[in-house]
Amino acid sequence: xxxxxxxxxVFIVVSFSGCSSKKIESPNEVFLSELNSEDEExxxxxxxxxxxxxxxxxxxxNRVMTSFNDNAYExxxxxxxxxxxxxxxxxxxLSVDKFFHNIYYPSRLVNNLLQGKxxxxxxxxxxxxxxxxxxxxxxxxxxxxxFNLQAHNEDFGQTLGFYGVGSGPHIVIPxxxxxxxxxxxSLYPDTMLSVIHSTERSYWTLTDTIEEFLAxxxxxxxxxxxxxxxxxxxxxxxxxxxxxxxxxxxxxxRDKLIEE
Amino acid sequence: MINKVVKNILLVCIIFVFTQNLQAxxxxxxxxxxxxxxxxxxxxxxxxxxxxxxxNSNIIEIVTPMFDFELMAKLSLGKxxxxxxxxxxKKFVELYVDRMKKSYSSKIDSYxxxxxxxxxxxxxxxxxxxxxxxxxxxxxxxxxxxKYHKPKKPKEHKDTWLIYDVxxxxxxILKTDKAQFKEFLQTxxxxxxxxxxxxxx
Numbered sequence: 001x002x003x004x005x006x007x008x009x010v011f012i013v014v015s016f017s018g019c020s021s022k023k024i025e026s027p028n029e030v031f032l033s034e035l036n037s038e039d040e041e042x043x044x045x046x047x048x049x050x051x052x053x054x055x056x057x058x059x060x061x062n063r064v065m066t067s068f069n070d071n072a073y074e075x076x077x078x079x080x081x082x083x084x085x086x087x088x089x090x091x092x093x094l095s096v097d098k099f100f101h102n103i104y105y106p107s108r109l110v111n112n113l114l115q116g117k118x119x120x121x122x123x124x125x126x127x128x129x130x131x132x133x134x135x136x137x138x139x140x141x142x143x144x145x146x147f148n149l150q151a152h153n154e155d156f157g158q159t160l161g162f163y164g165v166g167s168g169p170h171i172v173i174p175x176x177x178x179x180x181x182x183x184x185x186s187l188y189p190d191t192m193l194s195v196i197h198s199t200e201r202s203y204w205t206l207t208d209t210i211e212e213f214l215a216x217x218x219x220x221x222x223x224x225x226x227x228x229x230x231x232x233x234x235x236x237x238x239x240x241x242x243x244x245x246x247x248x249x250x251x252x253x254r255d256k257l258i259e260e
Numbered sequence: 261m262i263n264k265v266v267k268n269i270l271l272v273c274i275i276f277v278f279t280q281n282l283q284a285x286x287x288x289x290x291x292x293x294x295x296x297x298x299x300x301x302x303x304x305x306x307x308x309x310x311x312x313x314x315x316n317s318n319i320i321e322i323v324t325p326m327f328d329f330e331l332m333a334k335l336s337l338g339k340x341x342x343x344x345x346x347x348x349x350k351k352f353v354e355l356y357v358d359r360m361k362k363s364y365s366s367k368i369d370s371y372x373x374x375x376x377x378x379x380x381x382x383x384x385x386x387x388x389x390x391x392x393x394x395x396x397x398x399x400x401x402x403x404x405x406x407k408y409h410k411p412k413k414p415k416e417h418k419d420t421w422l423i424y425d426v427x428x429x430x431x432x433i434l435k436t437d438k439a440q441f442k443e444f445l446q447t448x449x450x451x452x453x454x455x456x457x458x459x460x461x
Contacts, residue, residue: 041331041411041412042334042335042341045331045335045409045424049335049338049432049434049435049438054439094398094399097399227399228399234366234367237363237366238359238363238433238436238437239440240440240441240444240453240456240457241440241443241444241456244439244440244443244444245436245440248431248435248436248439248440249431249436252430252431252432252435252436253429253430253431255430256429256430256431257430259430
């Protein structure tokens with residue numbers, strides 16, 4: 001019996017606690033509290049949006065390089081990519097994209113292993129084996145569609161970030177866009193693991209001379225641009241000032257990738 | 261004595277289950293509501309009978325009750341907000357809201373056969389819910405996170421839970437705006453910022 005009574009009490013308490021928070025205010029109080037509650041509401045969010053200052057000693061150079069890159073995109077890359085996508089159907093361009101993604105597997109494998117992500121490394125390996133064979137040299141992605149093996153993009157910059165290395169100063173690279181010191185240094189180990197090289201190596205590579213290297217890299221760049229240029233334009237449309245905007249987008253995105 | 265202890269434990273358990281349940285209900289409701297809105301948007305986008313302008317304005321009408329654009333406008337200025345005059349505040353909010361709506365509809369414009377899946381709904385605080393979704397197309401799958409808050413007083417013509425920030429692959433719209441406005445205002449005035457915003461929209 002007492003048990004039932006206490007059940008009942010709990011029920012009443014819970015239902016009343018809901019009521020008390022919906023106290024009815026008189027119109028005068030509403031008016032007065034409006035200004036205060038606005039401030040209160042904003043303060044509630046204040047700590048959530050503490051903007052991290054990005055270390056940017058080269059902002060002068062970066063700003064110039066950003067507008068150079070943007071012009072290069074508008075007046076050179078975009079017209080070429082447009083012509084390219086006019087000739088090649090999207091399906092073909094998606095396959096080219098997949099081909100390039102597939103041959104960068106060694107770098108992804110090593111960086112997944114370096115971060116102790118063994119299951120991801122295993123999935124990546126499965127993807128490489130399946131897509132290189134059944135997927136015709138990586139042109140198709142049966143690993144994902146038929147075997148549900150997911151891609152895990154990891155590069156050396158993320159590996160360094162994983163072990164706590166800070167991003168260092170933000171640096172915009174000619175033609176390649178936003179980056180930072182950590183990620184630029186990381187380009188070296190990643191290219192060592194890439195089969196697209198500008199020099200002769202002791203192991204098999206896709207390109208051996210600087211001409212071949214530039215040709216392949218240009219193809220990759222034009223192909224990527226043709227697929228993702230709309231994304232860049234949509235992104236750009238939200239910028240009040242392009243350089244700090246792209247810088248922030250890049251750094252936030254990299255932080256997120258490292259966090260994963 | 262033991263009987264009393266058991267009873268107290270039972271009481272605590274009941275309260276716990278009850279509040280947990282309430283939270284879970286919030287999450288489920290929010291997810292259902294979000295998905296039904298997305299369905300409405302998709303139906304509108306795919307309706308070929310409408311002109312592009314009609315489509316966009318319909319979409320904006322559907323999504324506006326989901327967003328707390330005004331709050332976003334205020335937060336995007338950070339500490340600067342409190343220093344603005346009353347008229348400037350009003351004007352800034354108008355410009356910002358307009359820009360958000362335009363930006364949203366231009367992004368929806370190129371929608372083709374993407375799929376949106378809800379991955380996770382989590383109530384992080386009493387008045388905060390984070391909804392994590394995957395935006396999947398044939399090129400890639402993008403993680404888009406919607407952050408909701410529940411205003412103390414429900415707002416007119418708005419949902420109870422309102423989106424105050426969207427994170428696309430880790431990039432927060434609000435953080436990015438806050439950073440770029442802050443940098444802009446270091447060398448320029450709020451008037452110039454408003455001019456830049458009105459040019460964009």
